[in-house]
Amino acid sequence: MQAETQSIVVISKDPAVCALVASVAQFQPGTGVKKCASALSEINGTALQLAKDNDLIIFRAGAEAATDAAAVKEMLRHTGGTARILALADTSMPFADLRLLTEAGVQDVLPETASADEMSAAIRKCLKAEEPQPLAGVSTRGSREGMVVAVSQSCGGAGATTLAVNLADCLTRRRGLRRQEAEFKVALLDLDLQFGAVGSFLDLPPNRCLYELASEGFVPDDVFAEQSMSEAALGLWVLAAPAEIAPLHALKPEQVQALVAHLRQQFDFVVIGLPRALAEWLTPVLEASERLLMVTGSSVPAITQARRLLDFYAEASMSLQTDIVISRERKPIVAASHHKEASKLLQKPFKYWLPNDPSAASAAVDRGVPLSAAAGRSSLAKAIRRLSRDLIETRKARAAAAQPQHGKAV
Ligand SMILES: Nc1ncnc2c1ncn2[C@@H]1O[C@H](COP(=O)(O)OP(=O)(O)O)[C@@H](O)[C@H]1O
Numbered sequence: 001m002q003a004e005t006q007s008i009v010v011i012s013k014d015p016a017v018c019a020l021v022a023s024v025a026q027f028q029p030g031t032g033v034k035k036c037a038s039a040l041s042e043i044n045g046t047a048l049q050l051a052k053d054n055d056l057i058i059f060r061a062g063a064e065a066a067t068d069a070a071a072v073k074e075m076l077r078h079t080g081g082t083a084r085i086l087a088l089a090d091t092s093m094p095f096a097d098l099r100l101l102t103e104a105g106v107q108d109v110l111p112e113t114a115s116a117d118e119m120s121a122a123i124r125k126c127l128k129a130e131e132p133q134p135l136a137g138v139s140t141r142g143s144r145e146g147m148v149v150a151v152s153q154s155c156g157g158a159g160a161t162t163l164a165v166n167l168a169d170c171l172t173r174r175r176g177l178r179r180q181e182a183e184f185k186v187a188l189l190d191l192d193l194q195f196g197a198v199g200s201f202l203d204l205p206p207n208r209c210l211y212e213l214a215s216e217g218f219v220p221d222d223v224f225a226e227q228s229m230s231e232a233a234l235g236l237w238v239l240a241a242p243a244e245i246a247p248l249h250a251l252k253p254e255q256v257q258a259l260v261a262h263l264r265q266q267f268d269f270v271v272i273g274l275p276r277a278l279a280e281w282l283t284p285v286l287e288a289s290e291r292l293l294m295v296t297g298s299s300v301p302a303i304t305q306a307r308r309l310l311d312f313y314a315e316a317s318m319s320l321q322t323d324i325v326i327s328r329e330r331k332p333i334v335a336a337s338h339h340k341e342a343s344k345l346l347q348k349p350f351k352y353w354l355p356n357d358p359s360a361a362s363a364a365v366d367r368g369v370p371l372s373a374a375a376g377r378s379s380l381a382k383a384i385r386r387l388s389r390d391l392i393e394t395r396k397a398r399a400a401a402a403q404p405q406h407g408k409a410v
């Protein structure tokens with residue numbers, strides 16, 4: 001790709017933005033930069049043509065994210081989904097606005113304070129996405145473009161493993177009289193390397209694959225990814241944590257990135273259980289995640305911890321969409337004052353609530369099966385099913401937006 005001429009258009013009234021992109025691009029051979037001193041929302045027709053004629057559009061997001069998002073969607077529609085678009089935004093841009101932009105199809109949203117290195121990496125990433133060769137060994141044939149959902153917890157025992165296991169199980173959406181058909185193929189990856197309990201929740205033996213990755217350092221290919229998975233129930237494939245304690249930092253970001261990329265190719269959903277500790281390899285997981293579910297209690301220490309983790313995650317992946325899941329509490333009819341305070345501290349609403357249901361939770365764990373098999377009618381099972389339905393809807397909407405002409409079903 002280096003020898004080819006690539007053109008970048010910067011749409012911004014701020015000359016500093018153009019200057020930054022130009023200074024970065026001069027180190028990328030064969031890359032030209034054009035400037036358009038305007039706001040994206042003011043040049044609709046021109047923007048469509050620019051998107052068609054150039055390899056990358058970089059624009060400064062305006063105050064109206066919805067207008068920018070609509071323009072981005074138009075550019076993608078106009079180019080059959082091939083336009084590459086980067087946005088620069090104010091660091092105080094609300095999360096909901098960021099979400100509008102990424103959902104519209106913006107590849108990445110950078111803070112306007114981005115350094116030259118950050119800008120350079122983002123440009124390279126966007127332009128690389130056009131190359132025909134994806135990650136080594138990833139087959140594009142029959143790609144499922146799975147939706148990655150990461151599950152994190154603010155404190156031990158919050159119920160993250162319970163959610164990850166049963167969410168993955170519900171996402172298979174089994175149908176038929178005896179539920180003998182799974183609509184979706186789901187991977188459940190337990191990246192809580194040292195304390196992962198997914199295997200024991202589903203009565204599966206520990207799996208050495210993650211230990212091998214951590215200790216031998218190779219980058220996994222699609223065959224490794226495929227062969228690492230064990231089928232726990234119809235449509236539900238699991239990569240459990242190893243029995244041996246692997247040092248958390250032994251895994252490398254490129255290994256985890258490749259593993260997740262292969263699983264995305266092979267599965268419709270990839271549910272990933274995260275450790276509570278921080279590690280460098282979390283960045284590629286967060287970057288690949290379309291949704292992060294933060295499972296937490298509503299007590300002050302739990303919320304404070306959730307906030308710290310969310311801040312770290314947001315730094316690793318600015319466009320990450322997070323939903324808060326309050327565990328072991330029913331949604332109150334009227335929010336209590338401590339709920340309002342906690343929600344304010346997290347700067348997010350409490351989107352999902354999982355009721356305290358010890359008999360259902362232990363019935364499933366004791367038998368080593370998902371809630372659907374042990375207590376399918378319990379309030380906990382129903383709450384997780386509702387959450388899974390939202391994610392299935394999101395995935396369907398994403399697939400429909402990506403291929404409007406063909407109306408590709410998921
Ligand atoms: N909503 C719930 N109601 C009652 N018990 C629960 C609930 N969620 C989880 N549990 C139980 O709490 C314990 C810890 O749950 P787990 O999912 O392993 O938490 P984490 O992964 O966050 O540490 C398990 O015994 C589980 O069965």
Ligand SMILES: [Mg+2]
Nearest residue numbers: 160161192197
């Ligand atoms: Mg756990």
